[in-house]
Amino acid sequence: MSNTxxxxxxxxxxxxxxxxxxxxxLFVLRERLGLTGTKxxxxxxxxxxxxxxxxxxxxxxxxVLAAAVEGQEITTVEGLSNGPEDLSVVxxxxxxxxxxxxxxxxxxxxxxxxxxxxxxxxxxxTDVREALSGNLCRCTGYGRILAAVHAAAxxxxxxx
Amino acid sequence: xxxxxxxxxxxxxxxxxxxxxDATVLAGGTDLxxxxxxxxxxxxxxxxxAKVPELRRWEITPNRIHIGAGVTYTEIMTTxxxxxxxxxxxxxxxxxSPPIRNAGTLGGNLGTASPAGDxxxxxxxxxxxxxxxxxxxxxxxxxxxxxxxxxxxCLEPGELIIATELDxxxxxxxxxxxxxxxxxxxxxxxxxxVADLDTRSVRCAMGSVDAGIPRALKAEAWAAERIDWxxxxxxxxxxxxxxxxxxxTECSPIDDHRSTAAxxxxxxxxxxxxxxxxxxxPKRNGHV
Ligand SMILES: Cc1cc2nc3c(=O)[nH]c(=O)nc-3n(C[C@H](O)[C@H](O)[C@H](O)COP(=O)(O)OP(=O)(O)OC[C@H]3O[C@@H](n4cnc5c(N)ncnc54)[C@H](O)[C@@H]3O)c2cc1C
Numbered sequence: 001m002s003n004t005x006x007x008x009x010x011x012x013x014x015x016x017x018x019x020x021x022x023x024x025x026l027f028v029l030r031e032r033l034g035l036t037g038t039k040x041x042x043x044x045x046x047x048x049x050x051x052x053x054x055x056x057x058x059x060x061x062x063x064v065l066a067a068a069v070e071g072q073e074i075t076t077v078e079g080l081s082n083g084p085e086d087l088s089v090v091x092x093x094x095x096x097x098x099x100x101x102x103x104x105x106x107x108x109x110x111x112x113x114x115x116x117x118x119x120x121x122x123x124x125x126t127d128v129r130e131a132l133s134g135n136l137c138r139c140t141g142y143g144r145i146l147a148a149v150h151a152a153a154x155x156x157x158x159x160x
Numbered sequence: 161x162x163x164x165x166x167x168x169x170x171x172x173x174x175x176x177x178x179x180x181x182d183a184t185v186l187a188g189g190t191d192l193x194x195x196x197x198x199x200x201x202x203x204x205x206x207x208x209x210a211k212v213p214e215l216r217r218w219e220i221t222p223n224r225i226h227i228g229a230g231v232t233y234t235e236i237m238t239t240x241x242x243x244x245x246x247x248x249x250x251x252x253x254x255x256x257s258p259p260i261r262n263a264g265t266l267g268g269n270l271g272t273a274s275p276a277g278d279x280x281x282x283x284x285x286x287x288x289x290x291x292x293x294x295x296x297x298x299x300x301x302x303x304x305x306x307x308x309x310x311x312x313x314c315l316e317p318g319e320l321i322i323a324t325e326l327d328x329x330x331x332x333x334x335x336x337x338x339x340x341x342x343x344x345x346x347x348x349x350x351x352x353x354v355a356d357l358d359t360r361s362v363r364c365a366m367g368s369v370d371a372g373i374p375r376a377l378k379a380e381a382w383a384a385e386r387i388d389w390x391x392x393x394x395x396x397x398x399x400x401x402x403x404x405x406x407x408x409t410e411c412s413p414i415d416d417h418r419s420t421a422a423x424x425x426x427x428x429x430x431x432x433x434x435x436x437x438x439x440x441x442p443k444r445n446g447h448v
Contacts, residue, residue, distance in 0.1 A: 133343030134257020
């Protein structure tokens with residue numbers, strides 16, 4: 001029941017060997033490729049802390065069969081910035097606005113906000129709430145998350 | 161076979177399934193992966209449909225809409241399908257969250273065949289035909305022939321759902337559902353309703369209140385006689401109110417972890433009345 005395939009993650013081809021065919025993309029990212037930015041919580045699509053982009057589309061990686069996305073472009077939170085010294089505009093806005101409490105939901109939110117602002121540089125409050133409706137924050141810091149998204153959007157609009 | 165197969169054509173998908181009829185069919189994975197992650201299912205081989213172009217297509221003709229099984233909720237909401245089948249787009253918008261709607265498909269909602277599947281009442285009101293295909297040929301079924309019980313379909317080994325065909329209608333369509341919050345909820349009760357100005361008929365179907373997707377045939381006929389079809393389908397609000405009560409008697413809800421039978425029946429009545437009031441709006445029907 002094991003097989004070998006290659007995944008393209010953040011622009012790099014990664015060999016996955018001896019993987020059980022039932023492994024989710026979330027499991028492979030964390031346990032086989034050591035990319036632990038993507039968080040493992042509900043494993044049933046309810047919380048979006050495992051959100052990644054597959055060919056540019058926002059997806060819950062827990063609901064993706066890893067071996068079925070061979071050849072597709074996978075972007076995780078690690079692929080959205082150059083590390084702690086060089087945060088993306090969205091990440092910096094989360095820090096500056098106190099939108100990070102325990103931090104567990106943050107990577108999924110960062111990926112979802114990148115996806116939102118790519119499609120809509122000037123979202124309304126309702127647009128943001130709708131776009132993030134699948135992301136659960138158990139510290140319930142939604143007010144500051146909302147503020148961070150608007151701050152990031154504003155900065156991205158003013159620095160083309 | 162012990163592997164994941166990603167066919168690039170429908171023919172390849174069907175021949176793979178003929179050779180390995182026990183292969184687990186994977187579309188968007190939003191139902192199947194939950195079961196796999198929970199250890200409820202352990203497939204030894206998987207047929208992944210994401211790259212089968214025939215299943216990803218849709219086509220809109222003057223009277224019917226053809227939607228491939230692999231078309232996602234996001235596509236239903238954001239393409240011309242939304243104008244051609246407004247209630248289907250309304251149902252799609254209520255499913256899960258953006259990442260769930262990006263992955264989940266119409267074919268997967270049918271394959272799961274849950275009475276809470278949000279698209280199913282809409283399919284029932286738009287006279288849906290479900291197209292199934294195997295290496296031996298094609299079958300065309302109505303929803304109540306396809307879905308034979310709670311999470312039970314008549315799919316045979318080696319057979320795939322390939323598409324759904326729906327009527328286009330002239331007049332208002334609604335899909336309304338009740339759940340504990342506005343996002344990410346499995347419906348506790350849902351109503352799809354169509355008032356067809358051409359045939360002067362009403363069609364109403366219900367979700368989450370029966371083992372299947374019941375139509376409210378008696379209430380439909382009762383309402384059709386009371387709508388003022390010559391005046392943009394105007395209706396007396398008291399008639400809509402009574403319609404709701406009548407609809408709510410044509411289902412058999414149960415108590416479970418999501419809700420009670422009594423609440424579900426009440427909710428169906430409220431939703432059906434609200435939906436009829438909305439579709440029977442002369443203004444909305446272009447009659448001023
Ligand atoms: C967090 C979350 C929220 C959800 N919210 C809702 C909601 O609000 N409303 C709702 O209705 N559903 C909801 N769902 C359920 C699910 O998203 C839908 O049922 C969806 O339509 C399933 O489609 P899929 O493509 O992901 O199917 P999959 O999970 O890939 O498949 C589902 C089943 O159908 C079979 N199948 C799929 N395609 C075919 C085919 N072409 N031929 C034969 N068999 C096939 C599979 O073998 C499997 O048994 C939710 C799920 C999650 C995880």
